[in-house]
Amino acid sequence: MKIRKGLAALFTAAALVVAPALTSSASAQSYPERPVEFIVPWSPGGGSDTLMRLIANNVKPFLGVDMPIINMPGVGGTVGLREASRRANDGYTISQIHEGLIVATEVGLTDLAWDDFEPIALMTASPQFLVVHPSEHYSNMEEFVAYAKEHPGEITMGVTLGGVPHLHAAMIEQAFGLKFAYVGYEGTGQRVRALVGGNLDAAIGDISSSKQFVENGDLVFLAVGSSKRMEEAPDVPTFVELGTDLELNVTRGIVMPKGAPEEARNTLEAALEKxxxxxxxxEQTHNAGASVDFRGQEAYRAYLEKLDATVKSLSEVLAP
Structure with missing residues (x-):
């Protein structure tokens, strides 16, 4: 009888030790139990909104739940991000950031920073080109750099002042030791049209805004900020080929509120990787003018840290 009682006590104690572990494991495997809300801090129909809807519309087979989108535009994307930062950090709210947040933080448009969130995954990249109006002074990047060094401050560069195109142009200045004369435009379409019309010497553009003009001979791609040459423009060298470590992309990445549970972060990262x-x-992303460029939590954080350091080093140039 004493032996039976002793065994019963032993099994009871073992069960108490094992039960919490089993409960924890079950909890880790239960996320997500309901839809994950996706705050897109941009207006419907724009580039970021389109690309994020492709994620939301295709992720369910890999995540297991719906991902309803809530558009919250305003102040360069910071209104929606502010709301996302205030949401419960339980893994059931996500949002989207790109290079614009880091620039907005540095120039004082918002006190939000990229590390106020948990980076989950970089999903897409839209490589940016240095595009120029045809000129007798240069026909490739080497000649452009040589001319710009001989004529500092004379090349007019179309950008969105205090925005990502301004950042990218400043990164080119820094990498090659150049000096541009900046001209501000509200959007990519405006500056590309000004470039085609001969009102600018150079601008930051992308495939969707500039390729047709390049094919027509109205513009010239000198270099691209992707890690390898793009199939849409195979003759255009990358900035890396030209001896720099420049990445000039508009990337879109997924973030969660700070402090989100590890199991939620890991589960969503795995679903997004699939x-x-x-x-x-x-194919859908490519048709929307971007490329899939997945980077998980660690690689995405490393990308943002490097970019943040670059933006800080260019703060005086970017200041409005």
Whole structure:
């Protein structure tokens, strides 16, 4: 009888030790139990909104739940991000950031910073080109750099002042030791049209805004900020090929409120990585003018840290 009682007590004690572990494991495997809300801090129909809807519309087979989108535009994307930062950090709210947040933080447009969030995954990249009006002074990047060094401050560069195009142009200045004369435009379309019309010497553009003009001979791509040459412009060298470590992209990445549970972060990261290899999603993203460029939590954080340091080093140039 005493032996039976002793065994019963032993099994009871073992069960108490094992039960919490089993409960914790079950909890880790239960996320997500309901839809994950996606705050897109931009207006419907824009580039970021379109690309984020492709994620939301395709992720369910890999995540297991719906991802309803809530558009919250305003002040360069910071209104929606402010709301996202205030949401419960339980893994059921996500949002989207790109290079614009880091620039907005540095120039004082917002006190929010990228590290007020948990970076989950970089999903897409839209490589940016240095595009120029045809000139007798240069026909490739080497000649452009040589001319710009001989004529500091004379090349007019179209950008969105205090925005990502301004950042990218300043990064080119820094990398090659150049000095541009900046001219501000509200959007990519405006500055590309000014460039085609001969009102600018150079601008920061992308495939969707500039390729047709390049094919017509109205503009020239000198270099691209992708890690490797783009199939849409195979003759255009990358800035890396030209001896720099420049990445000039408009990237879109997914973040959660600070302090989100590790299991939620890891589960969403895994689902997004599977989505990034889905042929249908890849094709849809390509058709929307971007490329899938998945980077998980660690790689995405490293990208943002490097970019943040670059923006800080250019703060005087970017200041409005």
């Amino acid at each position: 989505l990034a290899h889905d042929p249908n999603y890849i």
